[in-house]
Amino acid sequence: MKKIIILSIIGGIITGVSIGIFLAVTKDLPQIQALEDFTPPLITKIYSRDNDVLAELYTQKRYRVKLNDMPTYLKKGLLAIEDRNFYEHSGLDLRGIARAIIKDIISLKLVEGASTLTQQLAKTIFLSNKKSFVRKLKEAVLSIQIERRYTKNEILELYLNQVYFGCGAYGVESASKIFFGKSVKELTLAECALLAGMPQSPSRYCPYNNKELALNRRNIVLSQMLKYKVIKKNEYEDALSEPIFLSNTFISKVNAPYFIDYIKNELEDVIGYDLLYKGGLSIYTTLSFDLQKIAEDSIASNLEALDKRTAVSNAQAALIAIDVKTGEILSMVGGRNYSKSKFNRALSAKRQPGSAFKPILYAYAVEKDMPQNMLILDAPVAFKGSRKGEYWTPENFSKSFSGEITLRYALAYSKNIPAVRLLDMLGVSPVIEFAHNLGIESQLNPTLSLALGTSEVTLMELTSAYAVFPNGGQKIKPFGIIEVKDKEGNLLLAEKLEKKIVMSKIGASIITNMLEGVVQEGTGKRSSYLSSPLGGKTGTTDNYKDALFIGFSPSVAVGVWVGRDDSTPIGKGETGAKAALPIWIAFMEKAIEKSGLMYFDIPDGVVNVKIDPITGKRSFEIDSVDALFKKGTEPN
Helix, strand or coil, X not given: CHHHHHHHHHHHHHHHHHHHHHHHHHCCCCCCCHHHHCCCCXXXXXXXXXXXXXXXXXXXXXXXXXXXXXXXXXXXXXXXXXXXXXXCCCCCCHHHHHHHHHHHXXXXXXXXXXXXXXXXXXXXXXXXXXXXXXXXXXXHHHHHHHHHXXXXXXHHHHHHHHCEEECCEECHHHHHHHHHCXXXXXXXXXXXXXXXXXXXXXXXXXXXXXXHHHHHHHHHHHHHHHHCCCXXXXXXXXXXXXXXXXXXXXXXXXXXXXHHHHHHHHHHHHHCHHHHHHECCEEXXXXXXXXXXXXXXXXXXXXXXXXXXXXXXXXXXXXXXXXXXXXXXXXXXXXCCCCCXXXXXXXXXXXXCHHHHHHHXXXXXXXXCCCCCCEEEECCCCEECCCCCXXXXXXXXXXXXXXXXXXXXXXXXXXXXXXXXXXXXXXXXXXXXXXXXXXXXXXXXXXXXXXXXCCCECHHHHHHHHHCCCCCCEEECCECEEEEECCCCCEEEECCCCEEECCCHHHHHHHXXXXXHHHHCCXXXXXXXXXXXXXXXXXXXXXXXXXXXXXXXXXXXXXXXXXXXXXXXXXCCCCHHHHHHHHHHHHHHHHHHHHCCCCCCCCCCEXXXXXXXXXXXXXXXXXXXXXXXXXXXXXX
């Protein structure tokens, strides 16, 4: 009687423990129906305005392929090396499990896997990679459920589309493209064997990590295929002698990388990381692929030439191009080499603009009804400083003086002293307010040296401010994203233009005309041969630390900066006209070609008069220039 009671108690304990283990294993077990709804992270694509793919964003790069479209060698090779009894078992290989348990007991830890493809699929989709007895039991329960609900071919197809092959390749199609640069349906026997052998240890057998190890693993798969009569002896020998030819597409090149970073940063704040990187979105941008290529090539070639002139190779450059009518960013280069420095100097670097700030000052003067032939004195001057007995004496770059000259001439030849005199006349505070209205967001120091561009700004700010002039006084906030669509093609986001009138059409046309004078007569004359009306301004800071050229055609505004990140001099004589303007010219040639010949708008209330650019008087001499005036302010 005692024995019966003891056995009953032991049986109860075993039953209770078994029920407890079963409840522990099945608690929170995912519903197997989730396989039908399982959607792997999708690839988001970023397009240029010409529909070229600029970049792909993803956490796991996958392409779905039907089982019938996969080579027979691949399917049979995988089964030969991973799960020979796949079509016979019910999700678990009991003999394999028994062998694994014995080895695990001997080693006193979980070593042997004994996983069928079904178990691997269950683990891939539903469970973690952490080795534990509970996880293995959960894996077994899920595998049996999967086998009951799906056919063998459906399970095999799911597995081949989900499994990780190493080196960022998820699924057979992605692996085929990354390793061999072609679709899975085009693979040879040897290539199929290479892929079939990788899931066991993806990182170890990735051919980019260890080609010799990958080759050995491939040959083991081939020998297994021969052993189980999947292939014939001659096929085996041919495949065995085939070397591994890897595609160079593994190193995926992102076009316009600085621009892509800008797009990603913009969207992460709006739609979030998960949707951006896993949602399979289509992002349509404003960037012109052709113009971007010209910008990158021009910067590369001109910086190489600069290196030869200065014997120093760490100069950087940035370029931003904006459609003046729409605000669309057509091109963005944030530095010389993205792989070496991801810092975007077009958007984030704040540098002194030098004389490239002067057009903002002169634009405000024009708005205050100062005609461009107004005379201003170019002669030595001293201004009182903030401390008693302190004086500031600005100097011209040329160290010479021209006496009384017109505003047009002073701007065209970038005279410093007339610019400071003009700022003193107009007042610093209203000029700063005007600059902010144009699009300068950075803080500007309220001193007279502001006229010489001593307050730091970004290239984007300065270029967008210049874009106001050829756009008739209308400011449009620059943007890079046209629209974003979800994986079904539904519209998620669309750009809404932010427009604001910040100066009069008359004032905008007059300052545009004055900046044409810089190109035709002054420091930007090197670009005067281009077959389009152009305006712009050079900028050079003290000791040649920064070189700029900001300019525009009737359709596009382009800003170029050249300098060094540590603010050391670029090189003796490396002015905006010498270091930055050649990059601008190369880009603008292509931009003009794409847009066709256009002209700046001349609104009602403006008259064109030929004047002497120095005296400002009417002139019909050969060196006279066409100057625009508000009606009633033109010279008699």
